[in-house]
Amino acid sequence: MRDVDDWEDDLLQRYPNPGETKKEKDDYRNYVDSDRIDGVREFYRLNHKYQTYDFVCRKEEEFLKFDKRTMSIWEAVDFLNTLVDDSDPDIDLDQLQHLLQTSEAIRADEHPDWFVLTGFLHDMGKVLCLFGEPQWAVVGDTFPVGCQFSDKIVYPEFFDENPYAKDERYNTKLGVYTENCGLDNVKMSWGHDEYLYQIMKDYLPEPALHMIRYHSFYAQHREQAYDHLMDKKDHEMFKWVKKFNPYDLYSKAPTPPDAKALRPYYEDLVAKYLPESLSF
Numbered sequence: 001m002r003d004v005d006d007w008e009d010d011l012l013q014r015y016p017n018p019g020e021t022k023k024e025k026d027d028y029r030n031y032v033d034s035d036r037i038d039g040v041r042e043f044y045r046l047n048h049k050y051q052t053y054d055f056v057c058r059k060e061e062e063f064l065k066f067d068k069r070t071m072s073i074w075e076a077v078d079f080l081n082t083l084v085d086d087s088d089p090d091i092d093l094d095q096l097q098h099l100l101q102t103s104e105a106i107r108a109d110e111h112p113d114w115f116v117l118t119g120f121l122h123d124m125g126k127v128l129c130l131f132g133e134p135q136w137a138v139v140g141d142t143f144p145v146g147c148q149f150s151d152k153i154v155y156p157e158f159f160d161e162n163p164y165a166k167d168e169r170y171n172t173k174l175g176v177y178t179e180n181c182g183l184d185n186v187k188m189s190w191g192h193d194e195y196l197y198q199i200m201k202d203y204l205p206e207p208a209l210h211m212i213r214y215h216s217f218y219a220q221h222r223e224q225a226y227d228h229l230m231d232k233k234d235h236e237m238f239k240w241v242k243k244f245n246p247y248d249l250y251s252k253a254p255t256p257p258d259a260k261a262l263r264p265y266y267e268d269l270v271a272k273y274l275p276e277s278l279s280f
């Protein structure tokens, strides 16, 4: 992919905004060029081929030591913002703008402040890109590893290249898991969601943590393909994950948020919940 966010444009095509007019949908289709589609396909081919149970274990070992950098949230935002795509300046917003559009839409609907904060933080795990990780190990739909890959996951045919799809220990419906064992006991494909969850897990309320951890798990929050791994608590928490998703996907406003004017509000909000510096 040319841009780390191209897969999110692809999401909009898979899950169009129900509130959008036909004209807006057509405009969007015109804008999706074939290069972009090829880029997204290749991205998912690599993602589905290489995201294995072992791969996730290795990445956890590497990144959950949190020895890469110590940053305040504001330093992390500045760092993340170096990840701008300049091939398409008319369309792509910088990362901070996506975060602010998401959080401001949540705030406008008068949700609790921790929900607003979640919108503001939810993609910060993308700093993984800046630690040299390939896009397929940072963004894209996430899914459980260690059991059968659902055909509800985007481009399921690409799992044919994943060695675990042929391994009998891992390719049954439950694989290494037990029925309704709860997602906390399930390894998800590695990416920005799990990474940020692990950084935030001591600081935010449970629904916020579920929103961060599973916001790219489309096969569940949109397709309900993994009910057999969810426990009662997950079902309760996924109400929040579902509530969050439209803010992530459909909050692109015509006028970009004024980051400078909004900063004092977010400084207070960050200070209310998070320590001054965090280990990445």
Ligand SMILES: [Fe+2]
Pocket: 122, 123, 192, 215, 216
């Ligand atoms: Fe994300």
Ligand SMILES: [Fe+2]
Pocket: 098, 122, 123, 248
């Ligand atoms: Fe996002």
